Amino acid sequence: MGKGEQTRQVILDEAFSLASCIGVGALSIGVLAERTHMSKSGLFAHFGSKEELQLAVLRESQARFGEAVVRPALREPRGLPRLRAMLANWLDWTRAVNLPGGCVINAAAAEFDDQPGPLRDEVRKALIALRDTLGEAVARAVAEGHLRSDTDIEQLVFEITGIYQATQQSRRMLNDPDAGRRASAAFERLVRDYAVPTEKE
Amino acid sequence: MGKGEQTRQVILDEAFSLASCIGVGALSIGVLAERTHMSKSGLFAHFGSKEELQLAVLRESQARFGEAVVRPALREPRGLPRLRAMLANWLDWTRAVNLPGGCVINAAAAEFDDQPGPLRDEVRKALIALRDTLGEAVARAVAEGHLRSDTDIEQLVFEITGIYQATQQSRRMLNDPDAGRRASAAFERLVRDYAVPTEKE
DNA sequence: GACTTTAACGAACGATCGTTCTATAAAGCG
DNA sequence: CGCTTTATAGAACGATCGTTCGTTAAAGTC
Numbered sequence: 001m002g003k004g005e006q007t008r009q010v011i012l013d014e015a016f017s018l019a020s021c022i023g024v025g026a027l028s029i030g031v032l033a034e035r036t037h038m039s040k041s042g043l044f045a046h047f048g049s050k051e052e053l054q055l056a057v058l059r060e061s062q063a064r065f066g067e068a069v070v071r072p073a074l075r076e077p078r079g080l081p082r083l084r085a086m087l088a089n090w091l092d093w094t095r096a097v098n099l100p101g102g103c104v105i106n107a108a109a110a111e112f113d114d115q116p117g118p119l120r121d122e123v124r125k126a127l128i129a130l131r132d133t134l135g136e137a138v139a140r141a142v143a144e145g146h147l148r149s150d151t152d153i154e155q156l157v158f159e160i161t162g163i164y165q166a167t168q169q170s171r172r173m174l175n176d177p178d179a180g181r182r183a184s185a186a187f188e189r190l191v192r193d194y195a196v197p198t199e200k201e
Numbered sequence: 202m203g204k205g206e207q208t209r210q211v212i213l214d215e216a217f218s219l220a221s222c223i224g225v226g227a228l229s230i231g232v233l234a235e236r237t238h239m240s241k242s243g244l245f246a247h248f249g250s251k252e253e254l255q256l257a258v259l260r261e262s263q264a265r266f267g268e269a270v271v272r273p274a275l276r277e278p279r280g281l282p283r284l285r286a287m288l289a290n291w292l293d294w295t296r297a298v299n300l301p302g303g304c305v306i307n308a309a310a311a312e313f314d315d316q317p318g319p320l321r322d323e324v325r326k327a328l329i330a331l332r333d334t335l336g337e338a339v340a341r342a343v344a345e346g347h348l349r350s351d352t353d354i355e356q357l358v359f360e361i362t363g364i365y366q367a368t369q370q371s372r373r374m375l376n377d378p379d380a381g382r383r384a385s386a387a388f389e390r391l392v393r394d395y396a397v398p399t400e401k402e
Numbered sequence: 403g404a405c406t407t408t409a410a411c412g413a414a415c416g417a418t419c420g421t422t423c424t425a426t427a428a429a430g431c432g
Numbered sequence: 433c434g435c436t437t438t439a440t441a442g443a444a445c446g447a448t449c450g451t452t453c454g455t456t457a458a459a460g461t462c
Contacts, residue, residue: 003429004439021315025227029420041422042440050420101315110311113373114222114302124374131375158367158383165370166363172314173325174332182359193390204459205409230450242452243410251450 008046011036015057016064020094020101024054024108024119051118058122061104062129068093070133079144080191083137087160091167091183102172106165131157147194159190209247212237216258217265221295221302225255225309225320252319259323262305263330269294271334280345281392284338288361292368292384303373307366332358348395360391 001009014035019027029050033040047053073086089096094103101107105126112120134157141147147156163186170179202210215236220228230251234241248254274287290297295304302308306327313321335358342348348357364387371380 002438007439023224023226023312025224028418030418039441040420041442044421045439102311107311109370109374110303110308111224113370120374127370127374152386154379155383155386158371158380159363159387161370162360162363162365162367162387164363165366166359169310169314169328169362169366170359173310173321173328178355179359182356185353185356186360186363189394193394203408208409229448231448240411241450242412245451246409 004046007036007038011038011043011046011053012056012060015053016060016104017098017100019054019057019104020099020107022101023111024057024104025111027054027057029053054119055122058105058108058119058126062126064097065093065103065105065126065130068097073137079141080146083134083141084187086134086137087163087183087187090164091180102168106168131161134160145196147191148196151194156190156194160187163187163190205247208237208239212239212244212247212254213257213261216254217261217305218299218301220255220258220305221300221308223302224312225258225305226312228255228258230254255320256323259306259309259320259327263327265298266294266304266306266327266331269298274338280342281347284335284342285388287335287338288364288384288388291365292381303369307369332362335361346397348392349397352395357391357395361388364388364391 011032015027015032018032018035027050029040029044032053033043036043047056069086069089073082073089076082076085093099094101105123108119108123109127112123135153138147138151138153138156142149142151142153163183166186167179167183170176170182176182212233216228216233219233219236228251230241230245233254234244237244248257270287270290274283274290277283277286294300295302306324309320309324310328313324336354339348339352339354339357343350343352343354364384367387368380368384371377371383377383
């Protein structure tokens with residue numbers, strides 16, 4: 001890795017955790033330059049524009065999400081165990097990746113949902129990719145016979161994303177120590193409702 | 202209402218819908234002055250600081266939420282019907298109140314969850330008030346015999362907030378036309394699980 | 403209608419914003 | 433080593449930021 005790539009990564013690291021706290025939209029080149037002990041222009045040259053830097057942060061976030069949430073879950077047996085692992089990783093990934101503020105993309109989703117442009121498009125792409133991944137895991141759980149064959153996959157994914165967001169808000173804004181437990185309870189209720197009916201009763 | 206209060210309300214109206222699109226944090230006095238055809242200093246004088254303006258927007262949002270979501274629901278019979286009405290109003294209130302972007306407070310919750318200060322405190326207050334209101338409605342549903350007596354009220358509230366957020370994200374970012382239907386399905390599943398068991402079977 | 407209070411303006415402040423340009427230092431390569 | 437490419441710094445740009453001040457016009461009061 002050349003010198004350029006190297007410092008670019010240093011910048012991105014800092015931008016990533018800063019964006020986690022103040023939001024991608026509030027990132028500023030001046031502040032970022034100060035934090036990385038660089039000149040504004042030197043830092044700027046690595047991206048060419050502020051928007052490109054913001055896009056890089058969003059892409060970085062997706063990459064780390066894949067590493068911290070999806071990939072480890074693939075080691076679990078396919079079907080429900082894997083889905084469960086994915087959700088568990090997801091709920092805690094901001095801790096694992098040392099993100100001081102919440103998930104960058106999730107915050108960006110609320111920030112840019114009414115501002116058309118490349119940033120919104122990138123966030124949208126990330127959300128869709130996540131839903132696809134979750135949907136795939138659910139489909140596997142159906143195929144493995146862990147969930148009913150008439151399971152509405154998108155409905156399940158919809159509800160899981162709801163659980164995630166409720167958990168984050170409870171934790172981050174309301175300091176609710178029970179958030180994790182509530183998330184589990186919600187998910188187990190979900191699984192119970194969609195589980196294949198037992199032969200008894 | 203004196204002249205002062207009057208223009209203050211005009212400013213607040215504009216700030217409210219602008220904040221809905223770009224976020225409370227991105228509000229700018231210059232832009233707001235332009236939109237209301239006022240001078241920066243003239244507008245500024247009504248609030249004394251930008252933060253005070255932002256707080257006023259958050260309070261305005263709470264007031265409108267009460268008018269559009271909570272109050273109409275109080276006309277429904279207490280218990281499950283009222284809770285159902287509340288959720289229905291909630292899911293659509295940004296349309297009813299003519300909010301171009303999503304709910305101001307919900308967006309602010311994601312924006313300020315890591316930035317201590319009066320703004321975060323105000324958002325927190327609003328979220329807690331909402332959860333209290335929802336909790337009260339659920340408790341009534343239990344008292345009326347619509348839901349099981351051992352219902353975990355906070356758990357139910359938790360899950361309802363999840364449904365709301367999933368719905369907003371699906372609608373606003375993913376343009377999912379089925380979001381409303383999915384929200385209903387999730388809520389009905391919730392109610393079914395917590396309903397008093399029928400005497401049969 | 404005279405007087406007091408309040409609302410609004412216009413100009414200016416220092417700070418920061420993203421960006422551009424030119425120059426210098428470092429890195430990569432033969 | 434010498435040479436080319438790349439990375440970084442520094443200064444400056446116009447724009448916008450939130451805020452302050454002094455002044456004028458309007459609203460409210462008796």
